[in-house]
Amino acid sequence: MTTLANARPGQRRSLWSRIRSGEAHLVLFFLLPASIGLVAFYLWPAIRGAYLSFTDYNVLSDPTPVGLANYQRLLGDDLFWNSLGVTAVYVVINIGVQTIVAVLLALLLHRATSSTLVRGIALMPYFVANVVVALVWYFMLDYQVGIVNQMLTWLGIDPVAFFGDPELAVPTIAMINVWRHAGYTALLVFAGLQAINPSVYEAADLDGAGERAKFFRITLPLLRPILAMVLVITVTGSFQVFDTVSVTTNGGPVNATRVIYLYIYNLAFGQLDFGYASAISVVLFLLLAGVAFLQIKLLRSNQTDLD
Amino acid sequence: MSVSAARPVAGRRPRRPVDAGRVLARVALAIMIVVTLFPFYWMLRTAFSDNRYLAADAGNLLPTHFTLGGFERVFGLATREDAIAQGGSGASIDFWGYLRNTLIVAVLVTAGQVFFSAMAAYAFARMRFRGRDALFAVFLSALMVPTIFTAIPNFVLIRELGLLNTYAGIALPTFFMTPFAIFFLRQFFMNVPRELEEAALLDGAGRIRSFFRLILPISAAPITTLAVLTFIQSWNDYFWPLLVGQDDSVRVLTVALATFRSQTPQGSPDWAGLMGATLLAAVPILIVFLALGKRIVNSIGHSGIK
Numbered sequence: 001m002t003t004l005a006n007a008r009p010g011q012r013r014s015l016w017s018r019i020r021s022g023e024a025h026l027v028l029f030f031l032l033p034a035s036i037g038l039v040a041f042y043l044w045p046a047i048r049g050a051y052l053s054f055t056d057y058n059v060l061s062d063p064t065p066v067g068l069a070n071y072q073r074l075l076g077d078d079l080f081w082n083s084l085g086v087t088a089v090y091v092v093i094n095i096g097v098q099t100i101v102a103v104l105l106a107l108l109l110h111r112a113t114s115s116t117l118v119r120g121i122a123l124m125p126y127f128v129a130n131v132v133v134a135l136v137w138y139f140m141l142d143y144q145v146g147i148v149n150q151m152l153t154w155l156g157i158d159p160v161a162f163f164g165d166p167e168l169a170v171p172t173i174a175m176i177n178v179w180r181h182a183g184y185t186a187l188l189v190f191a192g193l194q195a196i197n198p199s200v201y202e203a204a205d206l207d208g209a210g211e212r213a214k215f216f217r218i219t220l221p222l223l224r225p226i227l228a229m230v231l232v233i234t235v236t237g238s239f240q241v242f243d244t245v246s247v248t249t250n251g252g253p254v255n256a257t258r259v260i261y262l263y264i265y266n267l268a269f270g271q272l273d274f275g276y277a278s279a280i281s282v283v284l285f286l287l288l289a290g291v292a293f294l295q296i297k298l299l300r301s302n303q304t305d306l307d
Numbered sequence: 308m309s310v311s312a313a314r315p316v317a318g319r320r321p322r323r324p325v326d327a328g329r330v331l332a333r334v335a336l337a338i339m340i341v342v343t344l345f346p347f348y349w350m351l352r353t354a355f356s357d358n359r360y361l362a363a364d365a366g367n368l369l370p371t372h373f374t375l376g377g378f379e380r381v382f383g384l385a386t387r388e389d390a391i392a393q394g395g396s397g398a399s400i401d402f403w404g405y406l407r408n409t410l411i412v413a414v415l416v417t418a419g420q421v422f423f424s425a426m427a428a429y430a431f432a433r434m435r436f437r438g439r440d441a442l443f444a445v446f447l448s449a450l451m452v453p454t455i456f457t458a459i460p461n462f463v464l465i466r467e468l469g470l471l472n473t474y475a476g477i478a479l480p481t482f483f484m485t486p487f488a489i490f491f492l493r494q495f496f497m498n499v500p501r502e503l504e505e506a507a508l509l510d511g512a513g514r515i516r517s518f519f520r521l522i523l524p525i526s527a528a529p530i531t532t533l534a535v536l537t538f539i540q541s542w543n544d545y546f547w548p549l550l551v552g553q554d555d556s557v558r559v560l561t562v563a564l565a566t567f568r569s570q571t572p573q574g575s576p577d578w579a580g581l582m583g584a585t586l587l588a589a590v591p592i593l594i595v596f597l598a599l600g601k602r603i604v605n606s607i608g609h610s611g612i613k
Contacts, residue, residue: 125343132564135581
């Protein structure tokens with residue numbers, strides 16, 4: 001991405017040290033507001049969240065330390081494991097489909113059009129609120145009045161209970177979010193495609209390589225760093241699905257769509273079990289960090305294949 | 308957004324015209340556009356429909372029994388009797404109130420976050436001090452913390468401060484900075500030629516003056532982009548306002564929409580009213596997007612992550 005230090009050693013040292021002298025209070029001035037935000041709403045809550053996970057806390061009275069009880073409870077909590085499983089299935093479908101669609105779309109945007117308007121249209125769903133997107137699709141996929149089932153009927157297919165069928169509810173929600181995110185992801189990939197030097201393809205053309213060979217041998221390997229970055233971002237985001245579930249199925253039918261975010265939300269704000277909810281948040285945090293780390297390792301995102 | 312008609316892209320290699328492939332690509336693009344745009348049309352179509360006939364006429368691609376009833380219910384213009392007759396809940400929906408709340412929160416967050424993040428980005432990009440890079444790494448590491456992990460303690464904090472159900476409570480956590488905003492602006496500030504600022508500083512302008520008179524104006528474009536992104540994100544936020552802003556007096560649009568959807572006056576939601584409200588909630592963002600879309604589209608990829 002960028003290098004952290006932009007120091008140019010040796011150059012103009014005298015000038016900069018002159019400017020620098022007496023700047024400490026200025027540095028403080030510039031950093032103060034952001035630091036308040038960082039400490040008050042990121043660092044301190046992170047520490048406090050970790051602490052709360054070792055307590056029994058219902059917000060109304062002071063937290064009582066309970067040691068590892070919350071973590072022990074978690075091991076035997078079927079609903080927790082269910083929420084983890086549901087979330088995993090969601091992430092696999094969401095990311096799997098979204099990445100393929102996004103790469104195809106990026107290729108189309110790269111090769112079949114140069115219109116900013118088309119790119120803008122592709123990006124549009126991403127800027128509409130999750131809640132709005134969820135509600136529109138909730139209506140369009142409704143069993144009785146939804147246009148999608150109407151279209152299926154025209155094709156001679158029986159209506160489908162997209163949200164009511166426990167087997168279909170998670171894939172349905174995953175696809176709704178593919179609709180919202182695919183265009184945005186495609187534009188990130190598109191930027192990667194534009195960075196590929198055309199001469200690489202010219203060389204391949206001279207060697208008589210076909211389209212398929214060029215895609216798998218050139219495009220995909222050269223895209224790997226950007227794909228890795230995109231995947232780390234989208235997977236992390238995908239694990240945190242909440243809005244769409246909250247306004248459509250709210251966890252149902254039964255617990256078929258009770259994703260981990262929703263489970264934590266229900267525990268904390270429904271049952272006022274803040275201690276246990278914090279413990280699950282800690283686990284989710286560690287899980288996300290682990291997944292991100294694995295992806296970076298596996299995809300070797302910091303290296304390109306050009307060297 | 309303007310149509311940039313077939314602008315030749317520099318450096319594009321000449322291709323053999325493979326007709327079948329080109330046609331296929333065009334068809335695929337057309338499908339993509341239709342799938343993307345159709346839900347927006349469907350909101351419009353349903354909002355102008357009469358709720359009572361939606362079920363019977365579900366396949367009608369035009370509004371069924373065209374009426375403004377849905378919008379009237381959203382704006383609280385319909386009488387209770389009319390609303391109930393058309394499948395509404397009869398309860399008043401204070402759309403303007405929710406719109407005002409969303410606007411207040413989004414403006415607060417955008418103004419605070421962009422300005423304070425710019426200050427921090429300036430320090431990280433242009434000032435030298437001990438531990439600068441380490442401190443920047445700490446700011447960046449906050450990017451990795453999932454929202455829910457800080458949401459619970461932040462809720463507790465806002466509650467302790469007595470700020471539940473206030474605009475301040477909704478805005479505060481993102482008011483001072485986000486790691487992304489600092490990261491984003493720092494990149495641009497670093498690229499301002501050093502000589503420019505040296506000249507200003509040698510002329511006796513202080514750092515603060517240089518920040519306001521040189522760095523901010525010269526970075527107007529990326530700052531605008533960031534402000535637009537921040538505004539949209541804040542406008543669309545649902546999770547945090549749901550936690551701290553349930554009260555009707557500060558309830559934002561997204562939370563209100565979810566509440567509206569859960570009201571099922573006559574067995575099913577008031578679809579026409581709901582789609583009308585949903586569309587209206589999205590319209591300001593769509594306008595912003597249409598006005599500045601080109602800039603946003605082009606900034607993605609340069610700015611990278613969001």
